[in-house]
Amino acid sequence: DVKVTQSSRYLVKRTGEKVFLECVQDMDHENMFWYRQDPGLGLRLIYFSYDVKMKEKGDIPEGYSVSREKKERFSLILESASTNQTSMYLCASSPLDHQETQYFGPGTRLLVL
Amino acid sequence: GQQLNQSPQSMFIQEGEDVSMNCTSSSIFNTWLWYKQDPGEGPVLLIALYKAGELTSNGRLTAQFGITRKDSFLNISASIPSDVGIYFCAGRSNYGQNFVFGPGTRLSVLP
Numbered sequence: 001d002v003k004v005t006q007s008s009r010y011l012v013k014r015t016g017e018k019v020f021l022e023c024v025q026d027m028d029h030e031n032m033f034w035y036r037q038d039p040g041l042g043l044r045l046i047y048f049s050y051d052v053k054m055k056e057k058g059d060i061p062e063g064y065s066v067s068r069e070k071k072e073r074f075s076l077i078l079e080s081a082s083t084n085q086t087s088m089y090l091c092a093s094s095p096l097d098h099q100e101t102q103y104f105g106p107g108t109r110l111l112v113l
Numbered sequence: 114g115q116q117l118n119q120s121p122q123s124m125f126i127q128e129g130e131d132v133s134m135n136c137t138s139s140s141i142f143n144t145w146l147w148y149k150q151d152p153g154e155g156p157v158l159l160i161a162l163y164k165a166g167e168l169t170s171n172g173r174l175t176a177q178f179g180i181t182r183k184d185s186f187l188n189i190s191a192s193i194p195s196d197v198g199i200y201f202c203a204g205r206s207n208y209g210q211n212f213v214f215g216p217g218t219r220l221s222v223l224p
Contacts, residue, residue, distance in 0.1 A: 004155070035214075040122075040216050041216055042117070042119075042201060042214040042215050042216040042217055043156070043201065043203075043214040044214070045211055048211065058211065090155050090156070092155070099205075099211070099212065100144060100146055100158070100161050100212070101158060101161075102158070102212075104155030104156050104157070105155050106153070106154050106155050107153075107154070107155055
């Protein structure tokens with residue numbers, strides 16, 4: 001059974017803190033993605049990666065960075081969390097040539113106070 | 114950037130009723146996807162469409178790729194309580210591009 005796991009389901013942080021969200025997939029997928037989900041806005045792509053140590057900006061990269069040191073792991077970093085980064089964060093992975101078959105993790109609901 | 118609109122935003126239906134929802138774009142797309150998100154979970158792919166006019170079914174779900182290539186439709190027949198969730202459409206203009214997601218249609222099924 002394919003699986004994408006995220007390190008936390010719920011997270012509460014204070015403004016200015018550095019936040020790490022971890023995502024691991026066990027399907028040997030090349031592509032990995034980070035989205036944020038907000039009511040009425042759907043899913044918006046923050047960053048994605050096609051390979052180890054490779055990253056590309058998505059539609060809303062400001063305030064975020066990513067790290068992909070191993071193929072199975074893709075980390076999202078909030079260098080200095082702000083209240084407008086309170087959101088649901090979803091990680092996904094897909095095979096290199098089949099981006100339409102993205103498998104999503106359960107999400108991390110982040111609250112920044 | 115590209116944006117998708119989904120209609121309706123939310124709907125309440127009785128168990129057993131059929132459901133229709135749609136997704137529209139200002140741009141022409143060559144791939145449409147429909148996802149379902151159960152409460153507290155990540156989205157799961159339901160149906161993928163690759164050709165204008167294509168009609169594809171997955172159990173009680175049927176989706177169509179609009180002939181204008183600017184819209185797509187999802188129908189659910191004989192709804193059941195486990196159909197509850199948020200349905201997202203997603204599309205892309207060209208192979209290799211990232212997908213754009215719609216805001217979702219939230220479906221509630223009343224027993």
